[in-house]
Amino acid sequence: MDLYGTLRKQYSRLKSLYRSKRTPPLSRVRRISHVFPPKDTRLVAMTFDDGPTCAPSRPLSDTGITQLIIEAMAAYGASGTFNVIGSTSENYPDKEGKPGSFKWSGVRYDHYPRFGHDTAAGAANQGRLVETLIAQGHEISNHGYRHVAFGPERIVYGSRAHFTNSHEVTEDLARLHNLLTDDFGYTIKLARPPHYIDKIPDGFTSYDIYEQLGYQYLGASFDGGGWRASTGNFQEDVESMVEPLRKALKENPDSLSGHIIFEKDGYNMSLEAPAAFALPEKLKLLTSYDYRIVTVSELLQLSQFADVGPSSDTYEAIMFLTNMGKPVVYRDNTFRGNNAARLGEVMIWLGPQHTPQGLAKAGHKSKHARFASDVSRSKTPVSPKVLLDIAAQNGLSVPDTWKQSMQNPVPRWQAVLIAAEILS
Numbered sequence: 001m002d003l004y005g006t007l008r009k010q011y012s013r014l015k016s017l018y019r020s021k022r023t024p025p026l027s028r029v030r031r032i033s034h035v036f037p038p039k040d041t042r043l044v045a046m047t048f049d050d051g052p053t054c055a056p057s058r059p060l061s062d063t064g065i066t067q068l069i070i071e072a073m074a075a076y077g078a079s080g081t082f083n084v085i086g087s088t089s090e091n092y093p094d095k096e097g098k099p100g101s102f103k104w105s106g107v108r109y110d111h112y113p114r115f116g117h118d119t120a121a122g123a124a125n126q127g128r129l130v131e132t133l134i135a136q137g138h139e140i141s142n143h144g145y146r147h148v149a150f151g152p153e154r155i156v157y158g159s160r161a162h163f164t165n166s167h168e169v170t171e172d173l174a175r176l177h178n179l180l181t182d183d184f185g186y187t188i189k190l191a192r193p194p195h196y197i198d199k200i201p202d203g204f205t206s207y208d209i210y211e212q213l214g215y216q217y218l219g220a221s222f223d224g225g226g227w228r229a230s231t232g233n234f235q236e237d238v239e240s241m242v243e244p245l246r247k248a249l250k251e252n253p254d255s256l257s258g259h260i261i262f263e264k265d266g267y268n269m270s271l272e273a274p275a276a277f278a279l280p281e282k283l284k285l286l287t288s289y290d291y292r293i294v295t296v297s298e299l300l301q302l303s304q305f306a307d308v309g310p311s312s313d314t315y316e317a318i319m320f321l322t323n324m325g326k327p328v329v330y331r332d333n334t335f336r337g338n339n340a341a342r343l344g345e346v347m348i349w350l351g352p353q354h355t356p357q358g359l360a361k362a363g364h365k366s367k368h369a370r371f372a373s374d375v376s377r378s379k380t381p382v383s384p385k386v387l388l389d390i391a392a393q394n395g396l397s398v399p400d401t402w403k404q405s406m407q408n409p410v411p412r413w414q415a416v417l418i419a420a421e422i423l424s
């Protein structure tokens, strides 16, 4: 693997290690990378980044890359999630980058499908492709109008141009969102930031902006490899994209159910499109294992969270609170039911009374917890007594059966079941 590929892989490993070591914050916006496998059926989602594009499927065909993908998906009754851009034509002045390097599409900015050919890609330029995608039941997701990074990323992307504040990010995303609404009557519900860069220089993150726009964060859990540089042997490149999928399915036919595969709707770093040619083989393989390939939103209708499925007792309770606008699930889409419930979250679920007196009465010791925003950060585990006190302060009463069976501290699964019961 080339240096860029190695760096990118190591970096994403570091990031996911970092994420797994600490409990992420509660969030209404969840990063959906995979969901608990839906029952009785194998479902997988495929996401296609950086299109749509009419750029020819080099080196084997003159057919546009997106068109080729659409045809392959139709042949297997598959629906995809297309994580589209608006247009990169405003990303100038810039210099052409060197193919094979991480700056392959431009030195300061990204240009899709390639430097100097920006009108061949993006929803603003390729309206007919967007119409076809929507007409054929595919899903559209927001990948940023100009595909500009939300902030700096020094390890891999060096000194590239990026947005400097959350206002710029919101404007860019809203521009693409409104384009889809106004020109195509389509409402976007998912988004993935360019290069997965989340931190905005003014302290906000992708999650904050997505919450404003009503999005969920589109993650992925399986790399289709479409971005990697070519080896010089096209057939080998195509085969190397199918092989990891074949291996995973052979080892465990269920292993991909509920997962999201990352694909590229455009050129790789060497200005070739092996991913478009590997796709039919991947779809053939998946369908031979009885997988249905669905959009991410279809997947979410059947299963929402990473570690708890619809057949669990807590699922309905989590959905109930979530639909009330209460944050129950962590930012990484896990529920972690055996974690101790925390004072802050129980107060939010059973709120809205967050007065200092109420806090003191509920046994909260911190002198800092004077406002609701501080309450939400309180990590004190909740005992049965505290939970009952909070409920009482909010005029809610806990059924006797729960009073007798509460564990100390109260685990999240139990707190959620109690909260849902007394709020319904």
Ligand SMILES: [Zn+2]
Binding pocket: 049, 050, 143, 147, 194, 195
């Ligand atoms: Zn991208």
